[in-house]
Amino acid sequence: MQTEILPDFLATAEGQEADAILRACVHCGFCTATCPTYQLLGDELDGPRGRIYQIKMVLEGQTPTRVTQQHLDRCLTCRACETTCPSGVRYARLADIGRHYVEERTRRPLPERLLRALMLRILPHPRRIRPLLGLARALRPALPRVLGAKLPDAPPAGPWPSPAGRRRMLVLAGCVQSVTTPRTNAAAARVLARLGIDLAEASEAGCCGALAYHLNARETALDAMRGNIDAWWPEIQAGCEAILVTASGCGAMVKEYGEVLAQDPDYAAKAARVSALARDPAEVLGAEGLAALGELGSGRKVAFHAPCSLQHGQQLKQVVEPILSRLGFVLTPVPDGHLCCGSAGTYSITQPALSAELKARKLDALASGAPEMIATANVGCQLHLGAGAEVPVVHWLELLDTNEAVAHE
Known part of the structure; x- marks a missing residue:
């Protein structure tokens, strides 16, 4: 694709990156076949091709409008288009650049600005989420049924194994995740302990930065990333083997720290090291002998929902399913498993109607094989699907955790 990006923007690192991505696109349209919002609307x-064209026009000087912004907002950033694209177009990166560019030049209506500000002030901060969630649970009987169903219960995390050197x-x-599904990391620690691996949290580390980054609060996001790097660095220097990220959405973000902070002279090298150490649990467990875990599945039927951030963002396809099969679980078929469930970070809040339709379709697909439970790899998908599923929805690591196995019988 030929481009004529505005010279001032083309002179920047992001402008050059956007130019290269745009030039890689041949407008073949293969991406539209796997785009959830194109399928719905x-x-x-x-669809990806249309959004690429809109970003191109804006970067070439066309004044962005609210209509442009709304089309970009409706993108889930599920990255299914990247998996489909024969030319390797890095659509998600272009979308981040385009959204930020449009955000700086288009004023949102007051309700949208307030909603985004509220999410940024609350969601990345566990100490703020916890009391609000507790209050909402206490008021659940008085809430509308639909809203009350979305409030997650908080099962106890259970014991965390002591380090054993x-x-x-x-x-x-x-x-x-730390507030709504605390069992996930505790289960990971218990499972890895049985495989001879100590797992530790750095108390100073916080939100991965994805929420702010995808809401175009760039500096807030970058500060969160730098804070995590600082919190992890002593452990990295001491020989930490890997940084496990049990929420695949966060994992996709942490694996991109090196790219996002590449222009930061103080953090570029450290960020690249952090990204190189980041691992999804499936990458770790897939490389280990699992005999110590035993035959956990006992033939139980499980539908696995592969989050977009896992299969498209991290390009880790069919990595969890073989592990579950090795451990005795029976995986039920999930039609159109490549499609998004509609959670997509804050998408279920900012685009509730589209999100609800995608969730309904995904739940139908997951239920088609009559599973006893649904497993997934991302907290957002877990909470989103759990609010409408007729069977339990858990993180797949919980299925490997003998401390919690009885709870899911």
Whole structure:
């Protein structure tokens, strides 16, 4: 694709990156076939090819409008288009650049600005989420049924194994996950302990930065990333083997720290090191002998929902399913498993109607094989699907955790 990006923007690192991505696109349209919003809306401007064209026009000097912003907002950033693209177009990166450019030049309506500000002030901060969630649970009987169903219960995390001087890994505690699904990291610690690996959280580490980054609060996001790097660096210097990220959405972000902070002279090298150490649990467990875990599945039927951030963002396809099969679980078929469930970070809040339709479709697909439970690899998907599923929805690591196995019988 030929481009004529504005010279001032083309002189920047982001401008040059956007130019290279745009030039890689041949406008073949293969991406539209796997785009969830194009499938729902049937509008070219709500598909990857149309959004690429809109970003191109804006970067070439066309004044962005609220319509442009709305089409970009409706993108889930599920990255299914990247998996489909025969030319290797880095659509998600272009979308981040384009959204930020449009955000700086288009004023949102007051309700949208307030909602985004509220999410930024609360969601990345566990100490703020916890009391608000507790209050909401106390008021659940008085809330509308639909809203009350979305409030997650907080099962106890259970004991965290004491370090035993074995192989050592760090794990990101996260923000929303640490409050709503605390069992996930504790289960990871218990499972890895049985495989001879100590897992530790750095108390100073916080939100991965993805929430702010995708809401175009760039400096807030970068500060969160730098804070995590600082929190992890002593452990990295001491020989930490890996940084485990049990929420695949956060994992996709941490693996991109090196790219996002590449122009930061103080953090570029450290960020690249952090990204190189970041691992999804499936990458770690897939490389280990699992005999110590035993035959956990006992033939139980499980539908696995592969989050977009895992299969498209991190390009880790069919990595969890073989592990579950090795451990005796029976995986039920999930039609259109490549499609998004509609959670997509804050998308279920900012685009509730589209998100709800995608969730309904995904739940139908997951239920089609009559599973006993649904497993996934990302807290957002877990909470989103759990609010409408007729069977339990858990993080797949919980299925490997004998402390919690009885709870899911």
